[in-house]
Amino acid sequence: MHARVDSSSPPGDEPAATARDRREFLRRGVAAGGLLAAAATVRAAPAAEAADAPLAIPEWTRAPGAATGAQPYGHPSAFEKHVIRHLRPNDKQYISSSTRSPLQELDGIITPNGLFYERHHGGVPAIDPARHRLAVHGLVASPLLFTVDDLRRFPSESHIYFLECSGNPGYNVYGKTAAEANGLVSCAEWTGVPLRTVLAEAGVQPQAKWVVAEGADAAAMTRSIPLEKCLDDALLVYSQNGERLRPEQGYPLRLLLPGFEGNMSIKWLRRLHVTDAPVQSREETSKYTDPMPDGSARRFTYYMEAKSIITAPSGGQRLAHRGFHEIRGIAWSGHGKIARVEVSVDDGATWHEAELQAPVLTRAITRFRFPWQWQGQPAVIQSRAIDETGYVQPTLEALVAVRGVNGTYHNNAITPWRVAADGEVSNARIKAS
Ligand SMILES: Nc1nc2c(c(=O)[nH]1)N[C@H]1C(S)=C(S)[C@@H](COP(=O)(O)O)O[C@H]1N2
Numbered sequence: 001m002h003a004r005v006d007s008s009s010p011p012g013d014e015p016a017a018t019a020r021d022r023r024e025f026l027r028r029g030v031a032a033g034g035l036l037a038a039a040a041t042v043r044a045a046p047a048a049e050a051a052d053a054p055l056a057i058p059e060w061t062r063a064p065g066a067a068t069g070a071q072p073y074g075h076p077s078a079f080e081k082h083v084i085r086h087l088r089p090n091d092k093q094y095i096s097s098s099t100r101s102p103l104q105e106l107d108g109i110i111t112p113n114g115l116f117y118e119r120h121h122g123g124v125p126a127i128d129p130a131r132h133r134l135a136v137h138g139l140v141a142s143p144l145l146f147t148v149d150d151l152r153r154f155p156s157e158s159h160i161y162f163l164e165c166s167g168n169p170g171y172n173v174y175g176k177t178a179a180e181a182n183g184l185v186s187c188a189e190w191t192g193v194p195l196r197t198v199l200a201e202a203g204v205q206p207q208a209k210w211v212v213a214e215g216a217d218a219a220a221m222t223r224s225i226p227l228e229k230c231l232d233d234a235l236l237v238y239s240q241n242g243e244r245l246r247p248e249q250g251y252p253l254r255l256l257l258p259g260f261e262g263n264m265s266i267k268w269l270r271r272l273h274v275t276d277a278p279v280q281s282r283e284e285t286s287k288y289t290d291p292m293p294d295g296s297a298r299r300f301t302y303y304m305e306a307k308s309i310i311t312a313p314s315g316g317q318r319l320a321h322r323g324f325h326e327i328r329g330i331a332w333s334g335h336g337k338i339a340r341v342e343v344s345v346d347d348g349a350t351w352h353e354a355e356l357q358a359p360v361l362t363r364a365i366t367r368f369r370f371p372w373q374w375q376g377q378p379a380v381i382q383s384r385a386i387d388e389t390g391y392v393q394p395t396l397e398a399l400v401a402v403r404g405v406n407g408t409y410h411n412n413a414i415t416p417w418r419v420a421a422d423g424e425v426s427n428a429r430i431k432a433s
């Protein structure tokens with residue numbers, strides 16, 4: 001049984017806007033040595049098994065399976081044990097540390113809770129929700145103290161948003177896999193109460209301009225947030241992907257500031273102090289600032305700018321077959337929706353529009369895909385995101401030309417992957433040996 005995959009006419013409707021790009025793509029494909037000459041065939045069964053042989057009955061069909069309810073809380077298949085968060089092997093800072101989401105193993109736009117990236121400055125506290133409180137005070141008409149149950153009584157909302165650490169990936173651009181190169185980003189459906197609802201309950205005074213959020217962890221992570229953001233789409237979150245927050249993600253209560261650098265989405269939230277000025281916390285002075293070439297420093301760099309990365313094929317993987325391959329990846333922007341993603345398969349010489357997978361949501365991860373014929377030629381493949389503001393994801397060289405090399409945060413550069421003649425995929429920034 002063969003599933004026919006014709007790379008020159010991908011399934012589904014072709015948006016009118018891409019027809020020109022596709023013609024251009026085909027023309028260049030032919031010009032570039034018949035890249036698309038033959039329609040690809042994806043075999044549904046190993047060629048060694050004759051299609052007319054009877055289907056063997058495997059052992060799992062011959063006897064009943066495990067008892068229903070054997071796992072009161074479900075786990076992935078035992079065959080998926082390699083799909084785990086990535087912890088840097090030399091990471092000795094086990095309290096102030098991070099783990100990366102295995103982007104190369106994931107499909108769709110939702111990161112499963114057990115694979116959501118983590119970044120903790122003082123370890124993961126074990127908080128008893130019955131004893132946890134949120135204080136709202138400062139420039140308000142009535143200071144308030146909430147239990148988690150109190151907050152759950154407010155009208156709730158659910159939204160899909162990405163969260164990304166501004167240190168993703170820093171200026172270590174040599175990550176071997178997609179996780180190592182850019183895995184400090186994840187995306188979930190968050191449920192909670194809009195922060196503006198709770199602030200309205202307390203009654204914000206006219207001179208208020210900032211809200212200082214503080215965590216209940218040993219790091220007492222503290223950040224000042226412009227009141228404008230708090231009254232816009234900021235969410236007090238208690239659930240993630242349908243279940244209560246995991247301890248690592250801020251159980252029982254976190255702040256979520258869509259599109260803003262991850263460190264501002266304070267986990268284990270215990271206090272909201274309404275003020276008229278930023279508090280100048282450690283996290284907005286010594287940390288999370290970027291020294292610029294002219295000696296100044298970028299501070300309060302809220303927005304995560306548009307980024308994308310190809311997750312398949314990506315570093316550490318191997319193309320086992322010549323012929324059709326769907327290039328797949330993810331794109332996101334703190335400024336809103338992804339408008340386009342472009343893919344290059346010739347080391348950046350030419351770019352072609354990828355197809356976006358619905359839904360394309362504001363400040364959420366968007367999937368893209370692009371049909372590719374690989375006939376064993378060495379190639380460098382990469383993607384660049386363009387968001388609804390028209391902003392185009394830069395190359396690393398373009399970013400460094402503006403920012404210099406002393407900053408660590410907000411590196412949203414393109415990640416190029418090298419595909420070798422033997423099908424090995426590696427980070428194109430690592431010199432081939
Ligand atoms: N209280 C508290 N909040 C915190 C942190 C922390 O260490 N303590 N880390 C911040 C950073 S740097 C990031 S990137 C995100 C990470 O969220 P996650 O672990 O749910 O992915 O949480 C932010 N909120």
Ligand SMILES: [Mo]
Pocket residue numbers: 119164165166167262263
């Ligand atoms: Mo972060």
